Amino acid sequence: MASNTGKKKKTVNRKQTGNTVSKKTAEETPGIDALLELKEKISGLTETNRQLKRKIFDLYTIVEISRNFNAxxxxxxxxxxxxxxxxxxxxxxxxxxxxxxxxxxxxxxxxxxxxxxxxxxxxxxxxxxxxxxxxxxxxxxxxxxxxxxxxxxxxxxxxxxxxxxxxxxxxxxxxxxxxxxxxxxxxxxxxxxxxxxxxxxxxxxxxxxxxxxxxxxxxxxxMATNQLMETQEKLINSERLAALGEMSAKVAHEINNPLGIIKNYILLLKRSIENKVDADKYATIVGQEIDRIAQIVRELLDFNRPIGIDFRIIDVVDVLDDVLQFMNRQLDKQKIKIYKNYPETTFPIYGSPEGLKQVFMNLIFNAIDAMPDGGKLKIEISKVDDKVKIDCCDSGPGIPDEIVQRIFEPFFTTKDPGKGTGLGLSVCYGIIKRHKGSIRYNNSENEGGCFEIMLPIENEKK
Ligand SMILES: Nc1ncnc2c1ncn2[C@@H]1O[C@H](COP(=O)(O)OP(=O)(O)O)[C@@H](O)[C@H]1O
Ligand SMILES: [Mg+2]
Known part of the structure; x- marks a missing residue:
């Protein structure tokens, strides 16, 4: 721009020196030129201004678009x-x-x-x-x-x-x-x-x-997350199948044992049909083994029984007292003393009385087994946040650390054949799960085995 103006000025100067006659024209020429120059400058500026405006607009658009892209x-x-x-x-x-x-x-x-x-x-x-x-x-x-x-x-x-x-x-x-x-x-x-x-x-x-x-x-x-979830689901399914397979094998084994015994004793029974004392002994054993099979089958049925039909608003205290009353004579016979610590107010829960009775009975049966020479059974009910907590502690030897993580497994038992099926705690676990609650085992120092159950309190205003 600057050099352009310089050139124009030079042209004007040459005109002035070359023609002195038309002095007036020569004097006016720079004025018109300056005007023309100004006009040119203005139109140049207008164009620059237009371009700037467009640039600002474009930049603004780009900022907006990028923001959209990133979102x-x-x-x-x-x-x-x-x-x-x-x-x-x-x-x-x-x-x-x-x-x-x-x-x-x-x-x-x-x-x-x-x-x-x-x-x-x-x-x-x-x-x-x-x-x-x-x-x-x-x-x-x-x-x-x-x-x-x-x-x-x-x-x-x-x-x-x-x-x-x-x-x-x-x-x-x-x-x-x-x-x-x-x-x-x-x-x-x-x-x-x-x-x-x-x-x-x-x-x-x-x-x-x-x-x-x-x-x-x-x-x-x-995609990777979806794939992971798919694999996990497959894994869970195959684990479920494996567990089912394992369970069937265990059931077969559990039932096969007493069947084998029954078969042997029936043979002995046949041979000793003349000897009344032996026959009587063998028949008794056969009867016991049949009872054992019956118990396995009964517990298996419990294990799979769909509870839920009798779900209603209930009071845990009532359920526990029913169970204790029912088991009173047996507990007395085993020299087991009951200590109850119940709260003044009751907490309603939405549950199955039959299901929960079975849970408490299984826990008490285990406590009885753990204290063959008698002892104490403490049952405590309390409220923790929006849950009711039931602690069931006995004064037996407790459960060794190395087996604690297995006690809820179906068929896990440390008891002699005929005494335990290993289904009791897994049944408890299943029932409590269906109540949207939790059950766990704690070893306590001054007591023996301690089971803790948590059940959600039902809000009656619901
Ligand atoms: N109160 C308890 N004290 C000590 N051990 C226990 C107690 N409750 C359960 N157990 C252990 O957990 C195992 C599994 O219990 P359970 O599932 O009820 O099966 P079962 O009573 O037929 O053995 C028992 O064999 C025992 O070893
Ligand atoms: Mg048991």
Whole structure:
């Protein structure tokens, strides 16, 4: 600008020296020139102002768009937003985005397109190491498709590029590597792409490369999580099957033992039919073993019995007292003294009285087994937060640490065959679970075995 003005001034000076006659004209000339100059300056400034305004507008748009991009984590939705935004902002009719299937892949394939006839681009893909791709990566800015055809492309690439003419080729670079190719074509105004468009798409391109990479990572993460959940589910199912298999084997074993004994004694019984004393002894054993099978079958049925029909609002104290009354004579006989510590107020729970009776009976039977020479059984009820806690502690030897984690397993028992089936605590566990409660074992120093049951208190206002 400054040198231009200088030149004009010089021209004016030459006119002045060359023609002294027309002094008046010579004096007016600088005035008109200055005016013209001013007009030129103003129009220049107006243009700069217009461009600045457009730039501010574009930058504002880009900030808004980037904010949107970063908020969209869904991969497909992001590509859709990007392609539609670009078309709308630049005023084009067609656009296409080529991306790699994953970061390991060497090929760019169609990811999304707008404005092309369906299936037209389906077969198009290209390798990341072609000369054209290397060049545009180096270029690192949008370039017109026409320019690429003229100067960079091989004949094969020319054929590919011609499809998008007149268009703009935007390399998407992420961490100095070509991560995708965006081509936008056919401006509505049928003008060429302007510098503004190029700048706009250049910034947008670098924004979208990062956003795509984020969305891709998110998608991969989500897929991995889903896969993990699927595997876990399969594992749980196969564990369930394995547990069922193990249980069947144990049931078969448990029933086989007494059956074997029965068979032997029936043979002995046949042989000793003359000897009344032996026959009597053997018949008694057969009877006992049949009882054992019956007990196993009964406990197995309990184990699988769907409780729930008799669920209602009940008071734990009532259930416990029923059980204690029922077992009173046996506890007395075993010289076991009961200590009860119940609260003044009662806490209603939603439960099955039959189910809970079975739980308390199993715990008391175990306590009796643990104290063959008599002892103490302490039953305490209290409120902890929104739960009612029932502690059932005996003065027996407690449970050795090494077996504590197995006591709730079906068929786990330390008792002699005929004395225990190992189903009692697993039945308790199942019933308490169905009450949305918990049962656990604590070894206490001054007492023996201590079981703690928690059951949710029913809010009567519900
Ligand atoms: N109060 C207790 N004191 C000591 N050991 C116990 C007590 N309750 C349970 N156990 C242990 O847990 C095992 C499993 O109990 P359970 O499932 O009721 O089966 P079972 O009574 O038929 O053996 C018992 O064999 C015993 O070793
Ligand atoms: Mg038991």
């Amino acid at each position: 969209v984590l869904d991969y497909e939705a992001l590509l859709e937003t990007f392609i539609l935004t670009s078309i709308a902002q630049v005023g084009a009719t067609k656009a296409v985005l080529f991306l790699k299937d994953d970061t390991e892949s060497k090929y760019f394939k169609l990811a999304i397109s707008k404005g092309f006839i369906e299936n037209q681009l389906d077969e198009m893909y290209f390798h990341e190491n072609t000369e054209l791709m290397k060049q545009v990566t180096k270029l690192n800015r949008p370039e017109s498709v026409g320019e690429l055809i003229l100067n960079m492309a091989t004949s094969h690439e020319k054929k590919f590029l011609k499809f998008f003419e007149p268009g703009l080729f935007v390399p998407l670079i992420y961490q100095s590597r070509l991560s995708g190719v965006f081509i936008i074509a056919d401006k509505i105004s049928s003008h060429d792409f302007q510098l503004d468009d190029i700048e706009f798409l250049s910034i947008l391109g670098s924004q979208i490369s990062v956003a795509i990479e984020n969305a891709r990572l998110y998608k991969a993460e989500k």
